[in-house]
Amino acid sequence: MSDETYTDEQLNLFIDDQLDTDEKDAIRHAVLEDASIRERVCQLKAVRELVGYAYENVPVTDSIASERSQRQRNYLWKGVAAGLMLAVGMFAGWVVNDVARTTQIASAEDVFQYYKSATQADRAERKIILHVTTGDIYAVKSALDEAEQLLASYRDAGTPMKLDIVTYKQGINMLRVGSSPYVDRIEGIIENNANVSLYACMHSIDKAEQKEGKPIVMMDKAVTNKSAQELISERLQKGWIYIKV
Protein backbone atom coordinates (compact mmCIF):
# COMPACT_ATOMS: atom_id res chain seq x y z
CA MET A 1 0.00 0.00 0.00
CA SER A 2 1.31 3.42 -0.92
CA ASP A 3 1.92 6.02 1.72
CA GLU A 4 0.04 8.44 -0.52
CA THR A 5 -3.16 6.40 -0.34
CA TYR A 6 -4.45 8.65 2.40
CA THR A 7 -3.97 12.39 2.68
CA ASP A 8 -3.16 14.02 5.98
CA GLU A 9 -6.64 15.56 5.89
CA GLN A 10 -8.13 12.07 5.88
CA LEU A 11 -5.79 10.97 8.64
CA ASN A 12 -6.89 13.99 10.67
CA LEU A 13 -10.49 12.89 10.23
CA PHE A 14 -9.43 9.42 11.37
CA ILE A 15 -7.71 10.52 14.57
CA ASP A 16 -10.55 12.92 15.35
CA ASP A 17 -13.11 10.15 14.97
CA GLN A 18 -14.98 11.98 12.22
CA LEU A 19 -15.24 9.09 9.77
CA ASP A 20 -17.95 6.49 9.38
CA THR A 21 -17.22 2.93 10.45
CA ASP A 22 -16.19 1.62 7.02
CA GLU A 23 -13.76 4.43 6.35
CA LYS A 24 -12.37 4.15 9.84
CA ASP A 25 -11.85 0.42 9.48
CA ALA A 26 -10.11 0.92 6.13
CA ILE A 27 -7.64 3.39 7.60
CA ARG A 28 -7.15 1.26 10.70
CA HIS A 29 -6.26 -1.61 8.42
CA ALA A 30 -3.87 0.63 6.48
CA VAL A 31 -2.26 1.70 9.75
CA LEU A 32 -1.67 -1.93 10.62
CA GLU A 33 -0.26 -2.73 7.19
CA ASP A 34 1.83 0.30 6.36
CA ALA A 35 4.56 1.66 8.63
CA SER A 36 4.68 5.04 6.90
CA ILE A 37 0.94 5.63 7.36
CA ARG A 38 1.32 4.48 10.94
CA GLU A 39 4.06 7.02 11.48
CA ARG A 40 1.99 9.82 9.95
CA VAL A 41 -0.96 8.96 12.17
CA CYS A 42 1.35 8.90 15.15
CA GLN A 43 2.76 12.32 14.33
CA LEU A 44 -0.69 13.85 14.00
CA LYS A 45 -1.75 12.28 17.29
CA ALA A 46 1.38 13.66 18.91
CA VAL A 47 0.53 17.17 17.76
CA ARG A 48 -3.03 16.85 19.01
CA GLU A 49 -1.92 15.51 22.39
CA LEU A 50 0.66 18.24 22.84
CA VAL A 51 -1.77 21.06 22.10
CA GLY A 52 -4.23 19.62 24.61
CA TYR A 53 -1.48 19.19 27.16
CA ALA A 54 -0.06 22.69 26.72
CA TYR A 55 -3.17 24.45 27.98
CA GLU A 56 -4.79 22.09 30.41
CA ASN A 57 -2.85 23.39 33.39
CA VAL A 58 -3.03 27.11 32.74
CA PRO A 59 -3.60 28.44 36.27
CA VAL A 60 -6.89 30.23 36.75
CA THR A 61 -6.57 33.93 37.55
CA ASP A 62 -7.28 35.46 40.94
CA SER A 63 -10.64 36.83 39.93
CA ILE A 64 -11.83 33.44 38.79
CA ALA A 65 -10.41 31.75 41.86
CA SER A 66 -11.87 34.35 44.21
CA GLU A 67 -15.24 34.11 42.54
CA ARG A 68 -15.14 30.37 43.03
CA SER A 69 -14.24 30.89 46.70
CA GLN A 70 -17.18 33.25 46.98
CA ARG A 71 -19.46 30.65 45.50
CA GLN A 72 -18.13 28.10 47.94
CA ARG A 73 -18.66 30.48 50.86
CA ASN A 74 -22.24 30.98 49.74
CA TYR A 75 -22.86 27.31 50.20
CA LEU A 76 -21.77 27.32 53.83
CA TRP A 77 -25.26 28.17 55.03
CA LYS A 78 -26.26 24.71 54.03
CA GLY A 79 -24.62 23.46 57.21
CA VAL A 80 -21.71 21.50 58.51
CA ALA A 81 -22.80 18.23 56.95
CA ALA A 82 -23.02 19.74 53.50
CA GLY A 83 -19.69 21.47 54.09
CA LEU A 84 -18.08 18.21 55.01
CA MET A 85 -19.46 16.56 51.91
CA LEU A 86 -18.19 19.44 49.81
CA ALA A 87 -14.73 19.09 51.32
CA VAL A 88 -14.72 15.36 50.62
CA GLY A 89 -15.96 16.04 47.11
CA MET A 90 -13.30 18.67 46.50
CA PHE A 91 -10.60 16.34 47.76
CA ALA A 92 -11.86 13.53 45.56
CA GLY A 93 -12.01 15.92 42.63
CA TRP A 94 -8.46 17.02 43.29
CA VAL A 95 -7.26 13.45 43.34
CA VAL A 96 -9.12 12.61 40.16
CA ASN A 97 -7.84 15.73 38.44
CA ASP A 98 -4.32 14.96 39.53
CA VAL A 99 -4.55 11.46 38.15
CA ALA A 100 -5.97 12.83 34.91
CA ARG A 101 -3.15 15.36 34.71
CA THR A 102 -0.41 12.82 35.17
CA THR A 103 -2.12 10.50 32.75
CA GLN A 104 -2.30 13.22 30.16
CA ILE A 105 1.33 14.08 30.69
CA ALA A 106 2.35 10.48 30.30
CA SER A 107 0.22 10.19 27.22
CA ALA A 108 1.70 13.27 25.54
CA GLU A 109 5.15 12.12 26.39
CA ASP A 110 4.63 8.64 25.16
CA VAL A 111 3.19 9.56 21.83
CA PHE A 112 6.48 11.30 21.32
CA GLN A 113 8.35 8.35 22.69
CA TYR A 114 6.47 6.04 20.39
CA TYR A 115 7.10 8.26 17.43
CA LYS A 116 10.79 8.45 18.18
CA SER A 117 10.98 4.74 18.82
CA ALA A 118 9.30 3.93 15.54
CA THR A 119 11.56 6.20 13.53
CA GLN A 120 14.81 5.38 15.25
CA ALA A 121 14.16 1.62 15.22
CA ASP A 122 16.92 0.78 17.62
CA ARG A 123 17.11 -2.64 19.17
CA ALA A 124 16.41 -1.83 22.80
CA GLU A 125 13.45 -3.66 24.29
CA ARG A 126 10.24 -1.62 24.40
CA LYS A 127 7.99 -2.07 27.38
CA ILE A 128 4.48 -0.82 26.92
CA ILE A 129 1.40 -0.61 29.14
CA LEU A 130 -1.95 -0.50 27.41
CA HIS A 131 -4.40 0.87 29.98
CA VAL A 132 -8.05 0.04 29.27
CA THR A 133 -10.51 1.88 31.51
CA THR A 134 -13.74 1.55 29.59
CA GLY A 135 -16.10 -1.30 28.81
CA ASP A 136 -17.31 0.38 25.64
CA ILE A 137 -17.26 -2.30 23.01
CA TYR A 138 -15.85 -0.04 20.33
CA ALA A 139 -13.08 1.21 22.63
CA VAL A 140 -12.18 -2.35 23.60
CA LYS A 141 -11.96 -3.29 19.95
CA SER A 142 -9.69 -0.27 19.44
CA ALA A 143 -7.56 -1.41 22.37
CA LEU A 144 -7.09 -4.83 20.83
CA ASP A 145 -6.41 -3.31 17.42
CA GLU A 146 -3.83 -1.09 19.07
CA ALA A 147 -2.25 -4.07 20.83
CA GLU A 148 -2.01 -6.08 17.63
CA GLN A 149 -0.67 -3.07 15.78
CA LEU A 150 2.05 -2.57 18.35
CA LEU A 151 2.99 -6.23 18.35
CA ALA A 152 3.10 -6.35 14.56
CA SER A 153 5.13 -3.19 14.15
CA TYR A 154 7.77 -4.19 16.68
CA ARG A 155 7.90 -7.73 15.34
CA ASP A 156 8.39 -6.38 11.81
CA ALA A 157 11.11 -4.02 13.03
CA GLY A 158 12.82 -6.89 14.86
CA THR A 159 12.62 -4.90 18.08
CA PRO A 160 11.88 -6.89 21.23
CA MET A 161 8.93 -5.68 23.24
CA LYS A 162 6.81 -6.51 26.23
CA LEU A 163 3.16 -5.52 26.39
CA ASP A 164 1.05 -5.46 29.53
CA ILE A 165 -2.68 -4.92 29.04
CA VAL A 166 -3.95 -3.45 32.29
CA THR A 167 -7.72 -3.21 32.68
CA TYR A 168 -9.42 -0.97 35.22
CA LYS A 169 -12.98 -0.05 36.18
CA GLN A 170 -15.34 -1.04 33.34
CA GLY A 171 -12.29 -2.08 31.34
CA ILE A 172 -12.13 -5.38 33.26
CA ASN A 173 -15.21 -6.49 31.33
CA MET A 174 -13.04 -7.15 28.29
CA LEU A 175 -11.46 -10.04 30.23
CA ARG A 176 -14.72 -11.43 31.68
CA VAL A 177 -15.61 -14.94 30.67
CA GLY A 178 -19.21 -15.18 29.57
CA SER A 179 -19.73 -11.51 28.82
CA SER A 180 -16.80 -10.29 26.75
CA PRO A 181 -17.15 -10.94 23.02
CA TYR A 182 -13.38 -10.67 22.72
CA VAL A 183 -12.26 -13.58 24.91
CA ASP A 184 -11.31 -15.75 21.93
CA ARG A 185 -9.45 -12.94 20.22
CA ILE A 186 -7.53 -12.16 23.41
CA GLU A 187 -6.72 -15.87 23.89
CA GLY A 188 -5.32 -15.83 20.35
CA ILE A 189 -3.15 -12.82 21.07
CA ILE A 190 -1.79 -14.44 24.22
CA GLU A 191 -1.12 -17.77 22.51
CA ASN A 192 0.75 -16.12 19.67
CA ASN A 193 2.69 -13.66 21.77
CA ALA A 194 4.50 -14.83 24.87
CA ASN A 195 5.44 -11.21 25.58
CA VAL A 196 1.85 -10.15 26.34
CA SER A 197 0.40 -10.19 29.87
CA LEU A 198 -3.15 -9.46 31.03
CA TYR A 199 -4.11 -7.75 34.27
CA ALA A 200 -7.50 -7.00 35.79
CA CYS A 201 -7.49 -4.53 38.66
CA MET A 202 -8.38 -6.34 41.89
CA HIS A 203 -10.22 -3.32 43.29
CA SER A 204 -12.33 -3.04 40.17
CA ILE A 205 -13.17 -6.74 40.43
CA ASP A 206 -14.14 -6.32 44.09
CA LYS A 207 -16.40 -3.41 43.25
CA ALA A 208 -18.02 -5.23 40.35
CA GLU A 209 -18.66 -8.25 42.57
CA GLN A 210 -20.17 -6.11 45.31
CA LYS A 211 -22.38 -4.35 42.79
CA GLU A 212 -23.57 -7.55 41.13
CA GLY A 213 -23.72 -9.58 44.36
CA LYS A 214 -21.92 -12.56 42.86
CA PRO A 215 -18.38 -13.58 41.92
CA ILE A 216 -17.26 -12.71 38.43
CA VAL A 217 -15.09 -14.97 36.33
CA MET A 218 -12.07 -13.57 34.56
CA MET A 219 -9.99 -15.24 31.87
CA ASP A 220 -7.48 -17.78 33.27
CA LYS A 221 -4.57 -15.84 31.86
CA ALA A 222 -5.54 -12.62 33.63
CA VAL A 223 -3.60 -11.68 36.75
CA THR A 224 -6.11 -10.44 39.31
CA ASN A 225 -4.19 -9.91 42.55
CA LYS A 226 -2.92 -6.34 42.03
CA SER A 227 -4.49 -2.93 41.66
CA ALA A 228 -4.16 -1.14 38.32
CA GLN A 229 -2.73 1.92 40.02
CA GLU A 230 -0.02 -0.15 41.69
CA LEU A 231 0.84 -1.93 38.44
CA ILE A 232 1.01 1.24 36.40
CA SER A 233 3.00 3.19 38.98
CA GLU A 234 5.58 0.43 39.23
CA ARG A 235 6.00 0.24 35.49
CA LEU A 236 6.15 3.97 34.86
CA GLN A 237 8.86 4.29 37.45
CA LYS A 238 10.80 1.68 35.52
CA GLY A 239 10.45 3.60 32.27
CA TRP A 240 7.59 1.78 30.62
CA ILE A 241 5.67 3.54 27.87
CA TYR A 242 2.06 4.27 28.77
CA ILE A 243 -0.80 4.27 26.30
CA LYS A 244 -4.33 4.90 27.49
CA VAL A 245 -7.23 3.57 25.47
Add this chain to the structure above:
Amino acid sequence: MKKIRNLFAAARLKQEFANRRNKLYRVAFSWCHNTSLADDLVQETMLKAMKNADSLRNPATLDTWLYRILLNNWHDYLRVQGRNTELYDVSDENQPGHDDSYQQSQIVGRVRASVQRLPMSLREVVTLADFAGFSYAEIAEIVDIPIGTVMSRLYRARQNLKEQLLDLADEGKLPVRLMRVK
Protein backbone atom coordinates in the same frame (compact mmCIF):
# COMPACT_ATOMS: atom_id res chain seq x y z
CA MET B 1 -45.17 28.84 40.75
CA LYS B 2 -43.85 29.88 37.37
CA LYS B 3 -41.64 32.51 39.01
CA ILE B 4 -40.15 29.87 41.34
CA ARG B 5 -39.47 27.59 38.39
CA ASN B 6 -37.79 30.45 36.56
CA LEU B 7 -35.66 31.20 39.61
CA PHE B 8 -34.50 27.59 39.80
CA ALA B 9 -33.82 27.56 36.06
CA ALA B 10 -31.75 30.73 36.35
CA ALA B 11 -29.76 29.33 39.28
CA ARG B 12 -29.15 26.11 37.40
CA LEU B 13 -27.99 27.99 34.33
CA LYS B 14 -25.67 30.14 36.41
CA GLN B 15 -24.16 27.00 37.86
CA GLU B 16 -23.76 25.53 34.37
CA PHE B 17 -21.88 28.64 33.30
CA ALA B 18 -19.70 28.51 36.41
CA ASN B 19 -18.83 24.86 35.75
CA ARG B 20 -17.48 25.81 32.34
CA ARG B 21 -15.63 28.90 33.41
CA ASN B 22 -12.12 27.47 33.84
CA LYS B 23 -12.19 25.73 30.50
CA LEU B 24 -13.44 28.87 28.81
CA TYR B 25 -10.61 30.77 30.44
CA ARG B 26 -8.01 28.30 29.21
CA VAL B 27 -9.36 28.37 25.69
CA ALA B 28 -9.35 32.17 25.76
CA PHE B 29 -5.77 32.02 27.00
CA SER B 30 -4.82 29.69 24.16
CA TRP B 31 -5.99 32.35 21.73
CA CYS B 32 -4.54 35.46 23.37
CA HIS B 33 -1.76 34.07 25.64
CA ASN B 34 -2.48 36.82 28.13
CA THR B 35 -3.98 36.04 31.53
CA SER B 36 -5.67 39.40 32.16
CA LEU B 37 -7.16 39.53 28.72
CA ALA B 38 -8.36 35.92 28.95
CA ASP B 39 -9.99 36.77 32.27
CA ASP B 40 -11.70 39.83 30.79
CA LEU B 41 -12.95 37.85 27.83
CA VAL B 42 -14.46 35.20 30.09
CA GLN B 43 -16.05 37.78 32.40
CA GLU B 44 -17.60 39.46 29.39
CA THR B 45 -18.77 36.10 28.07
CA MET B 46 -20.43 35.25 31.37
CA LEU B 47 -22.21 38.57 31.51
CA LYS B 48 -23.47 38.29 27.96
CA ALA B 49 -24.50 34.69 28.51
CA MET B 50 -26.56 35.58 31.60
CA LYS B 51 -28.10 38.55 29.86
CA ASN B 52 -29.03 36.59 26.75
CA ALA B 53 -29.88 33.29 28.40
CA ASP B 54 -33.34 33.43 26.85
CA SER B 55 -31.82 33.05 23.40
CA LEU B 56 -30.44 29.63 24.32
CA ARG B 57 -33.27 27.50 22.98
CA ASN B 58 -31.61 24.11 23.27
CA PRO B 59 -29.66 23.41 26.50
CA ALA B 60 -27.72 20.70 24.66
CA THR B 61 -26.01 23.42 22.66
CA LEU B 62 -24.87 25.35 25.73
CA ASP B 63 -21.18 24.69 25.07
CA THR B 64 -21.14 25.79 21.46
CA TRP B 65 -23.30 28.79 22.38
CA LEU B 66 -20.91 29.89 25.15
CA TYR B 67 -17.78 29.42 23.04
CA ARG B 68 -19.38 31.33 20.22
CA ILE B 69 -19.94 34.26 22.57
CA LEU B 70 -16.34 33.95 23.75
CA LEU B 71 -15.03 33.91 20.19
CA ASN B 72 -17.15 36.93 19.27
CA ASN B 73 -15.77 38.81 22.27
CA TRP B 74 -12.25 37.91 21.21
CA HIS B 75 -12.89 39.09 17.66
CA ASP B 76 -14.45 42.30 18.97
CA TYR B 77 -11.33 42.87 21.03
CA LEU B 78 -9.07 42.29 18.03
CA ARG B 79 -11.17 44.63 15.93
CA VAL B 80 -10.94 47.39 18.51
CA GLN B 81 -7.22 46.87 18.83
CA GLY B 82 -6.82 46.82 15.08
CA ARG B 83 -4.99 43.55 15.43
CA ASN B 84 -7.18 41.18 13.58
CA THR B 85 -4.35 38.91 12.51
CA GLU B 86 -1.75 36.77 14.15
CA LEU B 87 0.39 39.67 15.29
CA TYR B 88 -1.05 39.93 18.75
CA ASP B 89 1.82 40.91 20.97
CA VAL B 90 2.28 38.66 23.93
CA SER B 91 4.53 38.89 26.92
CA ASP B 92 6.37 36.12 28.68
CA GLU B 93 3.02 34.86 29.98
CA ASN B 94 3.49 32.25 27.33
CA GLN B 95 5.63 30.36 29.79
CA PRO B 96 3.99 27.93 32.20
CA GLY B 97 4.00 28.42 35.96
CA HIS B 98 7.10 28.09 38.07
CA ASP B 99 5.66 25.07 39.85
CA ASP B 100 6.07 22.93 36.77
CA SER B 101 9.17 20.87 36.39
CA TYR B 102 11.83 22.25 34.11
CA GLN B 103 11.33 19.74 31.33
CA GLN B 104 7.58 19.95 31.54
CA SER B 105 7.82 23.73 31.34
CA GLN B 106 10.03 23.50 28.31
CA ILE B 107 7.57 21.33 26.43
CA VAL B 108 4.61 23.46 27.40
CA GLY B 109 6.49 26.63 26.50
CA ARG B 110 7.51 25.23 23.12
CA VAL B 111 4.03 24.09 22.25
CA ARG B 112 2.42 27.36 23.34
CA ALA B 113 4.98 29.33 21.36
CA SER B 114 4.26 27.19 18.31
CA VAL B 115 0.52 27.67 18.69
CA GLN B 116 1.09 31.38 19.12
CA ARG B 117 2.93 31.54 15.81
CA LEU B 118 -0.10 30.15 13.97
CA PRO B 119 -2.33 32.55 12.08
CA MET B 120 -5.28 33.40 14.31
CA SER B 121 -7.88 31.57 12.23
CA LEU B 122 -5.85 28.36 12.53
CA ARG B 123 -5.06 28.92 16.20
CA GLU B 124 -8.74 29.20 17.11
CA VAL B 125 -9.71 26.04 15.28
CA VAL B 126 -6.85 23.88 16.48
CA THR B 127 -7.34 24.77 20.14
CA LEU B 128 -11.10 24.25 19.91
CA ALA B 129 -10.41 20.79 18.47
CA ASP B 130 -7.33 19.65 20.33
CA PHE B 131 -7.75 21.33 23.69
CA ALA B 132 -11.49 21.97 24.07
CA GLY B 133 -12.34 18.70 22.32
CA PHE B 134 -15.11 19.96 20.04
CA SER B 135 -16.19 17.98 16.99
CA TYR B 136 -15.79 19.48 13.53
CA ALA B 137 -19.52 20.21 13.38
CA GLU B 138 -19.41 22.02 16.71
CA ILE B 139 -16.39 24.07 15.66
CA ALA B 140 -18.18 24.99 12.43
CA GLU B 141 -21.08 26.21 14.57
CA ILE B 142 -18.85 28.16 16.98
CA VAL B 143 -16.66 29.81 14.35
CA ASP B 144 -19.51 30.09 11.84
CA ILE B 145 -17.65 28.53 8.95
CA PRO B 146 -18.39 25.45 6.80
CA ILE B 147 -17.13 22.07 8.05
CA GLY B 148 -14.84 21.86 5.02
CA THR B 149 -13.12 25.03 6.18
CA VAL B 150 -12.74 23.57 9.66
CA MET B 151 -11.04 20.54 8.10
CA SER B 152 -8.67 22.57 5.98
CA ARG B 153 -7.76 24.94 8.83
CA LEU B 154 -7.14 22.03 11.15
CA TYR B 155 -5.02 20.35 8.50
CA ARG B 156 -2.92 23.49 8.00
CA ALA B 157 -2.60 24.11 11.72
CA ARG B 158 -1.42 20.59 12.47
CA GLN B 159 0.96 20.55 9.51
CA ASN B 160 2.48 23.76 10.79
CA LEU B 161 2.73 22.50 14.37
CA LYS B 162 4.10 19.16 13.22
CA GLU B 163 6.91 20.89 11.37
CA GLN B 164 7.73 23.04 14.37
CA LEU B 165 7.44 20.42 17.10
CA LEU B 166 8.57 17.18 15.53
CA ASP B 167 11.65 18.78 14.01
CA LEU B 168 12.62 19.93 17.46
CA ALA B 169 12.09 16.44 18.80
CA ASP B 170 14.32 14.95 16.10
CA GLU B 171 17.05 17.46 16.84
CA GLY B 172 16.88 16.52 20.50
CA LYS B 173 16.04 20.09 21.49
CA LEU B 174 12.68 19.08 22.84
CA PRO B 175 12.94 16.93 25.94
CA VAL B 176 10.76 13.89 25.51
CA ARG B 177 10.84 12.85 29.15
CA LEU B 178 8.28 14.94 30.95
CA MET B 179 7.63 13.36 34.28
CA ARG B 180 6.68 10.11 35.85
CA VAL B 181 3.63 9.25 37.86
CA LYS B 182 4.84 9.08 41.43
